[in-house]
Amino acid sequence: MTANVYKRKISLRIKRKRRIRAKISGCATCPRVSIFKSNRTVYAQVINDVNSTTLCASDGKVLSLKANKEGAKALAKDLAAKLKDKGIEQVVFDRNGYVYHGVVASFADALRENGIKL
Known part of the structure; x- marks a missing residue:
């Protein structure tokens, strides 16, 4: 793929x-x-x-996680524990322009499984 294709993909994500x-x-x-x-x-x-x-924040690089579904689930579990320590039970989910599929969907599902309402 050329550089123009990547620029277009990024600009479309920013629009979303x-x-x-x-x-x-x-x-x-x-x-x-x-x-x-x-x-x-x-x-x-x-x-x-x-x-x-x-x-609060969770960093997959610090936790040595990959950018796949399993890594997203582990990151969500870590973030849910931090949220519960702060006494937060409900959040608004921002998918940041990404399609709600794959890694993003498994992250959101894992947050729900760990007791955080989206």
Whole structure:
């Protein structure tokens, strides 16, 4: 693939991201969980948009996880434990412009399995 194809893919994801972010926002009682995936790892953070602060985050690189479904499930389990320590039971899920499929879907399902309401 050429560089123009990659630029187009990224620009389309950014367009989807802006559409999604126009509709959702996180607060102190119901923060936003944003996921980012690269070719190697998956990252997630919990954000309070009212104060523009990150409440907690999980890094797949630190946990030595790959960017596959199993890695996303392990990352969600780690993030759910951190959320429960902070007393947060419900969040808004931000798929960050990615299609709700594969890694993103397994991350969301694993959050639900670990007791976090989306």
